[in-house]
Amino acid sequence: MARTQLRAARLGPRDVLHVGSSGLRSRPVRIVLSALGIAIGIATMIAVVGISASSQAQLLRQLDELGTNMLVAKPGESMFTGQDVKLPKESPGMVGRIDGVEQVGATGDVARSVRRSEKIPPEETAGISVKAADQDLLKVLRGRLARGTWLNAANGRYPSVVLGHVAADRLGITEPGRRVWLDDRYFTVIGILAPLPLAPEIERSALVGWSAAEQLLGFDGHPTSLYERSTDASVQRVRSLLAATVDPRNPQNVSVSDPSSALRAKAATEGAFSTLLLGLGGIALLVGGVGVANTMIISVLERRHEIGLRRSLGATRGQIRIQFVTESLMLSGLGGLAGAALGAAATGVYATSGGLPWVVPLWAVTGGFAATLAIGTVAGLYPAVRASRLSPTLALQAG
Structure with a gap:
């Protein structure tokens, strides 16, 4: 009699999002605090770039009005x-x-x-x-x-x-x-x-x-x-x-x-002094990434029983890895979206109070969000690999 080989069910995109968000829904306070570090870093970077771009746009507008x-x-x-x-x-x-x-x-x-x-x-x-x-x-x-x-x-x-x-x-x-x-x-x-x-x-x-x-x-x-x-x-x-x-x-x-040369030079060099602040924003972003990694490691330790149960029901190591990497990406993505909104709002407040045009470069928003996803991927890799290597039997015993 032929033996039928069992194959693990494939997870569709909807299933991946469902299992990846389960950890976020169960621990909302911890998730908010972890995402806050990412949000602060992205908000700082976008605000620095936006304020610099708004000031530069004001100078260029003055040049257009006053002429060269x-x-x-x-x-x-x-x-x-x-x-x-x-x-x-x-x-x-x-x-x-x-x-x-x-x-x-x-x-x-x-x-x-x-x-x-x-x-x-x-x-x-x-x-x-x-x-x-x-x-x-x-x-x-x-x-x-x-x-x-x-x-x-x-x-x-x-x-x-x-x-x-x-x-x-x-x-x-x-x-x-x-x-x-x-x-x-x-x-x-x-x-x-x-x-x-x-x-x-x-x-x-x-x-x-x-x-x-x-x-x-x-x-x-x-x-x-x-x-x-x-x-x-x-x-x-x-x-x-x-x-x-x-x-x-x-x-x-x-x-x-040529009096306009001073304004042109100022417009060209606008943002030169924002490099330090961008560096500080990058450091805050890295700190936020470390916080995400720490949250994911703790999540793996606390959910060993869940991992063992899923493994015993047929989930593969790859599916466990995808689950935790997805969870890390969603956590970082939420922080990135919140940070982009905060950075744009801070730029708007500064521009409005100073009578400047409100300019938030698209590359700053997209680049900052891409950075959060990259950090989320890196931060989730080790916890995901660690979770996938847990023995189902030992994990169920620990639970």
């Missing part, structure tokens, strides 16, 4: 005398005639101090400089007024002043209409500027109309900073011509800079 086609020309030191040089009075008009230049604005330093009132000592300037400004400056800088109005042909001839937002804060001026003491008379504040990332020197200045500066403050009319906007295609060509155009006799005494 502005150049600034300033006087340097004379190569022969070592003294400061002055730009010609007619240099703004000369720069405006360069092919490709669309807008030109100028400021001139005025050797005067601005104070809240005449009772404050002259030496207490609070780091605020006084500058003459032409009417086109705000348009060239693509700036805007937080309050009030800008200098024009009418008010630029009278004792009126526009404050950069830092200067206004240091003077304690919050609304137009207030007066500040400039040189030996009061000037009326007609406007307060919003922040200007491409021109921080303007943010710390009190701006007076060009005519008023010459008539009331003794300004000599020589510009000290020329701001120009050109078409994107002609920026490099204009830069090569700018110094010679500003001062044809001594072009070597003119310094030309």
